[in-house]
Amino acid sequence: MAVDTQHVPVSLTDRVALVTGSTSGIGRGIAQLFAALGAKVIVHGRDPDRARDAAQALADQGGQARSLSADLVDDEACRTLIDEAAGAFGGLDILVNNAADTSRGDVEDTPVQLWDRILAVNLRAPFVLLQRAIPHFRRTGGGSVVNIGSINAYIGEPKLCAYSVSKGGLMTLTKNAAALLNRDRIRVNQINAGWTLTEGEDRVKREQEGQPANWLAEAVKTRPFGRLLSPADIAYAAAYFASDASACVTGTVLDLEQYPVGAPPNW
Numbered sequence: 367m368a369v370d371t372q373h374v375p376v377s378l379t380d381r382v383a384l385v386t387g388s389t390s391g392i393g394r395g396i397a398q399l400f401a402a403l404g405a406k407v408i409v410h411g412r413d414p415d416r417a418r419d420a421a422q423a424l425a426d427q428g429g430q431a432r433s434l435s436a437d438l439v440d441d442e443a444c445r446t447l448i449d450e451a452a453g454a455f456g457g458l459d460i461l462v463n464n465a466a467d468t469s470r471g472d473v474e475d476t477p478v479q480l481w482d483r484i485l486a487v488n489l490r491a492p493f494v495l496l497q498r499a500i501p502h503f504r505r506t507g508g509g510s511v512v513n514i515g516s517i518n519a520y521i522g523e524p525k526l527c528a529y530s531v532s533k534g535g536l537m538t539l540t541k542n543a544a545a546l547l548n549r550d551r552i553r554v555n556q557i558n559a560g561w562t563l564t565e566g567e568d569r570v571k572r573e574q575e576g577q578p579a580n581w582l583a584e585a586v587k588t589r590p591f592g593r594l595l596s597p598a599d600i601a602y603a604a605a606y607f608a609s610d611a612s613a614c615v616t617g618t619v620l621d622l623e624q625y626p627v628g629a630p631p632n633w
Contacts, residue, residue, distance in 0.1 A: 376611045379404030382458050383608065384451040386438065386495070387465025389416040391564035392514060395597025396462055396604045401429030403605060406455040409433045410447065410465070430455070438465055438491035439483060448498040458502040460608045463492035463536075464514040468566065470574055472524045481528045488532035493539060500552065508551030512607045513540050514600065515558040517623050533558070537619055544617030553616040555607040560623030561585075563594040590624045 383400050387393040389411035401407045401424045409424065411417035414435035421433035432454045436443040452458040467487040469480055496511055503509030515533045516522075522530020537556055544554040561567075563582070571577040586593050603622055606612050621627045 376605055376609050377403055378460070378605065378609055381405045381460055381608070382408070382451070382455045383460035383462065384408040384410060384434075384448070384458065385462040385464055386410045386447075386491075388462075389413065389420045391566050392559065392562060392597045392600045393462070393464040394420060395601040396464060397424060397431070398427075398429075399598070399601040399605055400460075400608070401427070401431060403609070405460070405608075406430040407432075408451040408454055410451075411435055412437055438495075439486045441490070441494050444491050444494040445498045448495055448502065452499075452502045457506050458499060458509065459506060460510050460512070461495060461499050462512045462514065462604060462608070463495060465491065466514070466529070466532075468526070468529055468570065470525045470570070471527055473527045476527050484528040485532050485535075488529065489535045489539070492536060496539075496543060496554070500547070500550075503552045504550055509553070510608045510612075511540075511543070511552070511554040512604050513537075513554070513556040514604070515540075515556045515619070517558045517560050517621055517627050519558055520627055540619060541617045548616050553607070553612070555612070555615060555617070556619045557600060557603050557607070558619055558621045558623075558627075559595065559600050560621075561589075561594050562600060563596060567594075595622070595624070 378400055383405045385393050385397045388397040388409045397407050397409055409417050409421040409431055417433035417435050421431040424431035434447055434450050436447040438444055467484045471480055492513060513536050515536050518526050518530040519533035519537045540554050540556040571581050603620055
């Protein structure tokens, strides 16, 4: 079959997409691109004012957007979030599980309470959200779930113990759910994001890790392409997985980093 170059299928026109954790960083980048591609976007955040402002910014740029707030530690709040997202525009086609707690701690000094919170936000919430979304997807004949993981899913940095475990679990959930749901044309894929420059990353580097103000200038010297990844890099991959461009792709984990994961440093 010839490739249709006249109608490139990276379009999300009239698709309804919920992007968790989309008031800033990677999530906001995904929401911006999805809106530009024609999706009706539900912006989510814990702070209702920030979520409302982010949705308004999309609307000001010509997009269609609504805002919802929920604390993803709460299972019932997750279920309500899905139902309200489906009600906002009359259905649900895309779920992007992006929200994450990136708090630092190694295997020795991570408090159990922090461990529980990180796994609740990063792993249990995507499970509960997906579980609740399945009936909504079935009503429309299918759907696409894009889980935002991390290359830390493979071993991970010592100071990111709970976070790394949560992303490893998310990767298994992605493949397990994809194997079950493919007959319903519900696709589940994951992007394992590499080191990405966001407002949150800058804040953590300076405030939690005590890095100097010029940490970024030093960090980019270690990157093959002379920069960190950007939210746009992750958003482009998310748009592929969410759109018909990846119509038969499910259970795929994309390691999105500037080097092959597992390659020796300074290869």
